[in-house]
Amino acid sequence: MVDVVRVRNRMVDALREAGRVRSAAVEEAxxxxxxxxxxxxxxxxxxxxxxxxxxxxxxxxxxxxxSQPSMMAIMLEQLDLKPGHRxxxxxxxxxxxxxxxxxxxxxxxAVTAVDIDEELVDRAAGHLxxxxxDGVELVVADGAEGYPSGAPYDRIVLTVGSDDVxxxxxxxxxxxxxxxxPLAVRGSQLSVALDLGVxxxxxxxxxxxxxxxxxxxxxASAETSRIVDGLGVALQTPDDAPEPDLAAAARALxxxxxxxxxxxxxxxxxxxxxxxxxLALTEPGVCRLLAVRPDTPLADHLxxxxxxxGTVALSAGGGLAAVVPVESRGCGAADVAVxxxxxxARALxxxxxxxxxxxxxxxxxxxSDWRLTVVPVGVDAPxxxxxxxxxxxxxxxxxxxxxxxxxx
Ligand SMILES: C[S@@+](CC[C@H](N)C(=O)[O-])C[C@H]1O[C@@H](n2cnc3c(N)ncnc32)[C@H](O)[C@@H]1O
Numbered sequence: 139m140v141d142v143v144r145v146r147n148r149m150v151d152a153l154r155e156a157g158r159v160r161s162a163a164v165e166e167a168x169x170x171x172x173x174x175x176x177x178x179x180x181x182x183x184x185x186x187x188x189x190x191x192x193x194x195x196x197x198x199x200x201x202x203x204x205s206q207p208s209m210m211a212i213m214l215e216q217l218d219l220k221p222g223h224r225x226x227x228x229x230x231x232x233x234x235x236x237x238x239x240x241x242x243x244x245x246x247x248a249v250t251a252v253d254i255d256e257e258l259v260d261r262a263a264g265h266l267x268x269x270x271x272d273g274v275e276l277v278v279a280d281g282a283e284g285y286p287s288g289a290p291y292d293r294i295v296l297t298v299g300s301d302d303v304x305x306x307x308x309x310x311x312x313x314x315x316x317x318x319x320p321l322a323v324r325g326s327q328l329s330v331a332l333d334l335g336v337x338x339x340x341x342x343x344x345x346x347x348x349x350x351x352x353x354x355x356x357x358a359s360a361e362t363s364r365i366v367d368g369l370g371v372a373l374q375t376p377d378d379a380p381e382p383d384l385a386a387a388a389r390a391l392x393x394x395x396x397x398x399x400x401x402x403x404x405x406x407x408x409x410x411x412x413x414x415x416x417l418a419l420t421e422p423g424v425c426r427l428l429a430v431r432p433d434t435p436l437a438d439h440l441x442x443x444x445x446x447x448g449t450v451a452l453s454a455g456g457g458l459a460a461v462v463p464v465e466s467r468g469c470g471a472a473d474v475a476v477x478x479x480x481x482x483a484r485a486l487x488x489x490x491x492x493x494x495x496x497x498x499x500x501x502x503x504x505x506s507d508w509r510l511t512v513v514p515v516g517v518d519a520p521x522x523x524x525x526x527x528x529x530x531x532x533x534x535x536x537x538x539x540x541x542x543x544x545x546x
Contacts, residue, residue, distance in 0.1 A: 228281030390480025
């Protein structure tokens with residue numbers, strides 16, 4: 139018979155060793171809440187693997203999942219829960235994260251978890267009961283409105299991706315409260331821990347890269363990936379960018395030009411974090427090229443997709459310049475070059491090469507090196523030295539670049 143406690147402790151030991159679990163409170167919660175009871179029907183070893191587990195699909199696309207334990211640990215550390223805290227979770231899913239949080243806030247605290255899907259909420263209620271977890275109120279609701287009747291909350295956490303910081307969440311935070319959410323930032327998704335100040339500004343000193351299912355309902359995210367006809371490639375543009383000209387992109391990609399070597403190596407993560415995020419926050423016209431199906435062989439001139447099945451590019455005026463792996467399509471980090479596609483791509487390629495240089499000179503910063511400040515509409519922005527500004531419907535996100543001297 140499987141020794142469930144041993145398997146669970148092995149998962150937690152690995153999370154500790156990897157630095158994902160750092161505090162005693164988060165460690166204790168992971169050691170005591172039985173994840174396998176929130177994933178009935180799954181083998182115990184699979185329930186304790188460090189993987190996300192999709193639990194609901196619509197048209198072949200996952201609409202709910204038990205998140206990857208590593209990511210859950212990172213976010214629970216970002217959330218900094220204390221005994222007695224009142225917490226709202228948007229995206230109850232299986233109920234596992236709510237159970238972990240209930241364990242940390244204890245009997246003096248309270249966790250309310252909402253999900254837009256009634257069937258999922260019913261199932262989560264069964265999981266919580268079988269795990270013997272008290273202290274979680276489950277609600278069927280569109281989390282875009284928060285859950286006003288339980289407000290104010292010391293912590294509000296979304297375990298589902300959002301394009302924006304919605305007014306209801308800010309309004310339902312207690313003074314000094316923290317809002318943690320996977321936020322779309324120029325095509326990447328970042329887990330940002332935002333502390334509400336007395337001036338109404340939300341300041342963040344903890345940013346992590348993440349990849350969550352996106353919100354359904356009234357605040358559903360706009361689709362940002364569009365398939366380029368006939369090439370097996372999708373073009374992803376930032377949520378705040380104008381609609382791309384797909385016909386022009388197809389023409390450019392069918393017309394590969396000169397390639398120049400860059401002085402850096404890049405890995406898969408750098409499409410979204412690392413260099414990809416740097417480029418998206420510092421240059422206009424950023425897009426990502428993604429294989430529609432990563433297992434589909436692509437035309438040779440689409441080598442920009444390389445081993446990672448995705449790359450970053452700059453596009454403007456019918457031309458495109460993309461980061462290209464110069465080695466084979468193997469795995470891991472690769473030496474890269476910048477390749478021109480279509481007419482008039484020379485200036486774009488120059489900009490891309492200069493951005494690679496600047497990123498390397500800054501110490502290859504990643505998501506956690508950026509400082510973000512969220513200014514809700516109607517609130518005055520604080521004075522910051524030359525931040526990048528991302529304008530959303532309900533807020534502005536100010537991104538301060540990493541300071542080179544902070545890095546070794
Ligand atoms: C990644 S899953 C959350 C995992 C969950 N925290 C757990 O521990 O299992 C994202 C969840 O967000 C829910 N969701 C999507 N849009 C929502 C909305 N507008 N309001 C509330 N929940 C939503 C989905 O139904 C899905 O269950």
